[in-house]
Amino acid sequence: MGMLKVDCTYGHKLPIGHLDMTFVPGGMYGLRGPNGAGKSTLLSTIAGELDPIEGAIDFDGDGVIMRVGDPIFYPDLTVSEHLKLLTDESDELVDTWRLEDLLPHPPMWLSSGQRQRVFLASQLAVPADVVLIDEPERHLDQNWIEFLCTQLQDRAKDDIVIVASHADIVLQACAEIIDLS
Known part of the structure; x- marks a missing residue:
């Protein structure tokens, strides 16, 4: 079980945003912002799929960072x-x-x-120490979104869970929300 420290400017070629935050197991984190705000790009950067434009992503655990995609x-x-x-x-x-x-x-x-x-x-x-998930509520009805939130919260008790979403119900299930607007 480790701590994830994100202090970076991120984007594809041009900066979209900067985040300086430490994530710890025990609570689900939500990324909120309009389309194009950089939620998916930030998840890709944390996952190591994109290099930060500046700064660094440091995970002090010896486990796995998993990005749940499509x-x-x-x-x-x-x-x-x-x-x-x-x-x-x-x-x-x-x-x-x-x-x-x-x-x-x-x-x-x-x-x-x-x-x-x-x-x-x-x-x-x-199994993963860090779970990064982008709009997991897609295609789910209200009951299944509520169920998903419970599953993500359970997972966040032992791991770091960072979820990007537009859905209020998903964001309300998060212990902390990072607004990228």
């Missing part, structure tokens, strides 16, 4: 096969995320909300 599925595999490929805890995921009826189907046959649930269940089961 869903990608193998077209020939069923939901069950996907889950078993990614985790040994697939039975628990099926129960927790109510995926039983979806197991025999390829993800491409599912609705966008069902695919998002399968994706989130599989990704959030991966």
Whole structure:
């Protein structure tokens, strides 16, 4: 379990913003701002996918930083096969995320909300000390967004969870909000 220190100017080629913040396990952090404010770019910078324009990202733990991106599925595999490929805890995921009826189907046959649930269940089961997640509420209805918030808060008890979102319900679940407006 480590501390994540972000003191950097970030952007692709031109600076979008600067953040000087220390993230610690025990609370979920929210990134809020309009489209183009740099939420996704900041997550990419923290994940090491982009270099900061200035400054540094320091993680004093020896664990993993995981960025949850867009869903990608193998077209020939069923939901069950996907889950078993990614985790040994697939039975628990099926129960927790109510995926039983979806197991025999390829993800491409599912609705966008069902695919998002399968994706989130599989990704959030991966061990990581820092979880970076961009608009996880996409395609989910109100009940599933509330459920997702509970899952993210549970994860944040032991790990650092940073979520970029436009949804008030997701941001209200965060212990601290960083406004990038």
